[in-house]
Amino acid sequence: MAHKFLFGFILLNITSVFAQPKGYWQQKADYKMEVSMNTETYQYKGKQQLVYTNNSSDTLKHVYYHLFNNAFQPGSEMDMRSQTIADPDARFYKKIKGFQGNEISVSRITNLTPEEIGYLKITNLKQNGIAVQTKEVGTILDVTLAKPILPGKTVTFTLDFDGQVPLQIRRSGRNNKEGIELSMAQWYPKMAEFDFEGWHTDPYIAREFYGVWGNFDVKITIDKNYVLGGTGVLKNNNEIGFGYEDKGKTVKKDPNAKTLTWHFTAENVHDFTWAADKEYLHDVVQVQDGATLHFLYKNNPKILDTWKKLQPKTAQLMQIYNKLVGKYPYPQFSVIQGGDGGMEYAMCTLILGEGTLDGIVNKAISHEMAHSWFQQIVGSNESKHPWMDEGFSTYIEYIAVNEIADKKRDNPFESIYKEYYKFLESGKDQPMSTQGDRYDLNKAYSIGSYYKGALFLTQLEYLIGKQNTRKTLIRFYKEFKFRHPTPNDIKRTAEKVSGANLDWFLTDWTQTLNTVDYGIKNVEAATDGVQRTGVSLERIGRTPMPMDILVEYTDGTKESFYIPLRMMLFEKQNPTPEIKRTVLADWPWANPNYFFEIPKAKSSIKKITIDPSTLMIDVKKENNVYEMK
Numbered sequence: 001m002a003h004k005f006l007f008g009f010i011l012l013n014i015t016s017v018f019a020q021p022k023g024y025w026q027q028k029a030d031y032k033m034e035v036s037m038n039t040e041t042y043q044y045k046g047k048q049q050l051v052y053t054n055n056s057s058d059t060l061k062h063v064y065y066h067l068f069n070n071a072f073q074p075g076s077e078m079d080m081r082s083q084t085i086a087d088p089d090a091r092f093y094k095k096i097k098g099f100q101g102n103e104i105s106v107s108r109i110t111n112l113t114p115e116e117i118g119y120l121k122i123t124n125l126k127q128n129g130i131a132v133q134t135k136e137v138g139t140i141l142d143v144t145l146a147k148p149i150l151p152g153k154t155v156t157f158t159l160d161f162d163g164q165v166p167l168q169i170r171r172s173g174r175n176n177k178e179g180i181e182l183s184m185a186q187w188y189p190k191m192a193e194f195d196f197e198g199w200h201t202d203p204y205i206a207r208e209f210y211g212v213w214g215n216f217d218v219k220i221t222i223d224k225n226y227v228l229g230g231t232g233v234l235k236n237n238n239e240i241g242f243g244y245e246d247k248g249k250t251v252k253k254d255p256n257a258k259t260l261t262w263h264f265t266a267e268n269v270h271d272f273t274w275a276a277d278k279e280y281l282h283d284v285v286q287v288q289d290g291a292t293l294h295f296l297y298k299n300n301p302k303i304l305d306t307w308k309k310l311q312p313k314t315a316q317l318m319q320i321y322n323k324l325v326g327k328y329p330y331p332q333f334s335v336i337q338g339g340d341g342g343m344e345y346a347m348c349t350l351i352l353g354e355g356t357l358d359g360i361v362n363k364a365i366s367h368e369m370a371h372s373w374f375q376q377i378v379g380s381n382e383s384k385h386p387w388m389d390e391g392f393s394t395y396i397e398y399i400a401v402n403e404i405a406d407k408k409r410d411n412p413f414e415s416i417y418k419e420y421y422k423f424l425e426s427g428k429d430q431p432m433s434t435q436g437d438r439y440d441l442n443k444a445y446s447i448g449s450y451y452k453g454a455l456f457l458t459q460l461e462y463l464i465g466k467q468n469t470r471k472t473l474i475r476f477y478k479e480f481k482f483r484h485p486t487p488n489d490i491k492r493t494a495e496k497v498s499g500a501n502l503d504w505f506l507t508d509w510t511q512t513l514n515t516v517d518y519g520i521k522n523v524e525a526a527t528d529g530v531q532r533t534g535v536s537l538e539r540i541g542r543t544p545m546p547m548d549i550l551v552e553y554t555d556g557t558k559e560s561f562y563i564p565l566r567m568m569l570f571e572k573q574n575p576t577p578e579i580k581r582t583v584l585a586d587w588p589w590a591n592p593n594y595f596f597e598i599p600k601a602k603s604s605i606k607k608i609t610i611d612p613s614t615l616m617i618d619v620k621k622e623n624n625v626y627e628m629k
């Protein structure tokens with residue numbers, strides 16, 4: 001197993017080096033950590049060695065670490081935000097009896113006791129053995145280096161850390177409502193990313209992922225009765241057991257030992273997460289020609305049947321994503337009952353475990369596993385461009401869920417369109433370029449990242465065709481896996497695949513609140529006796545689009561017309577080749593009006609429809625259809 005793994009990675013690295021765009025660079029951070037967990041106090045102590053390589057052309061005088069645990073303290077930015085946002089996440093609140101016996105809602109973070117808060121304290125931080133100056137600023141540790149790190153140079157940081165696992169509020173935490181003892185996400189001092197834009201030292205308020213790629217070697221010492229799952233591969237599996245041992249191997253453990261040390265390694269990831277519980281059951285499923293899946297869930301009779309049934313479905317989902325985007329590159333993936341919604345991590349996901357089979361498979365696993373591709377492997381900046389990972393994961397999630405469903409939909413994204421149109425009426429929409437924490441409402445964030453991000457790709461389907469869009473995803477993954485792409489990179493990839501010019505689309509759709517609205521203004525019969533019909537169209541919204549128009553005749557036949565958008569300098573292939581299509585003159589955006597002729601009498605026309613595919617995000621559908629009375 002180990003040998004095969006290493007070989008796989010050598011191949012991978014070669015391909016990614018070849019695919020690397022000219023001038024592109026990224027930092028590297030290799031972690032070695034040893035941590036021991038006290039399961040009485042939920043405090044842990046660790047040592048970290050971080051080998052950090054500065055591949056930039058800048059000389060670094062500071063580096064910054066994330067101390068995510070510190071968010072779970074009264075008065076933290078996460079606490080303040082959850083108390084001041086107009087539509088707070090219910091998970092941040094609990095109901096208590098008020099002064100006059102009435103029920104009031106209070107912030108859970110504000111009410112954490114010193115034994116329940118989270119913290120991460122760093123001591124003894126050294127750069128190549130020399131002590132450095134540090135300053136803790138909320139969830140960030142600002143490090144003034146002992147010696148600047150020159151371009152191309154590698155340094156070794158060593159430090160000790162003391163942590164306390166917070167009572168579970170969001171993501172990381174202990175003793176959550178499903179009874180999982182330890183969900184250890186964002187638990188260690190993590191180097192912030194420095195890229196061509198500079199440092200990304202976002203405070204931990206809600207959004208989190210943007211990290212440095214590297215290798216992890218982690219040893220976790222914990223009470224011997226706990227079962228663990230998480231990022232990486234267990235190296236000492238035959239000393240640990242619990243279903244991790246090689247088939248047929250007898251695990252010999254020291255009967256006098258109180259603890260076990262679990263040794264995990266993970267290569268080319270930007271995060272490391274784990275979970276532990278005494279009651280975890282552990283099943284292993286092999287995906288055909290793919291990764292090994294691990295399932296860790298509570299030995300709770302109410303959920304056992306569901307957790308058995310979801311295993312083949314998870315394997316099926318992984319195969320769909322492998323085909324849709326590109327092969328999952330790691331040797332394993334773990335689905336772990338955490339205890340707080342669903343959250344994606346490197347090589348694993350933590351999800352709630354007590355829901356229905358449908359809910360867990362179609363909403364949690366399908367989405368969180370999709371993030372393996374769009375976030376954990378294609379590492380866009382989740383704080384700056386949340387729509388890239390949330391939207392693209394949502395897009396492939398909806399395709400996969402439709403594929404495994406008994407009843408398939410023509411447009412699997414229908415509900416997303418509805419939610420987007422409905423939200424627009426509230427007037428609370430914000431541009432997708434909004435930083436993830438800067439949305440006024442949680443709802444605006446959800447619409448802006450999950451839904452409008454997915455609609456970015458369904459618009460590509462409309463603009464350049466479904467096949468070109470699927471090819472774009474595959475090429476995007478191939479060129480940007482283990483990299484940090486920006487919005488321009490997906491646009492450029494779509495342009496390279498299709499030949500269309502899409503600059504205008506990226507700007508209009510992601511940086512403005514411009515909307516699409518086209519309409520059929522007038523349909524009139526020719527007065528010269530020739531059998532032809534004039535159609536006047538209008539562009540009402542600011543965002544331009546090409547036009548697919550379907551004409552249905554009274555004799556039951558159909559014909560389609562395509563009006564290319566001038567600024568795209570592109571002609572889309574006929575999306576419905578079974579229907580005869582006429583390509584008309586292009587439509588220059590600046591002209592709000594367009595006129596064309598149908599070479600048949602008006603009386604023979606039954607119906608004219610703009611965008612019969614309903615893929616185009618037209619905010620007013622009523623004026624898209626003209627029906628003869």
Ligand SMILES: [Zn+2]
Pocket residue numbers: 367371389390393
């Ligand atoms: Zn997500």
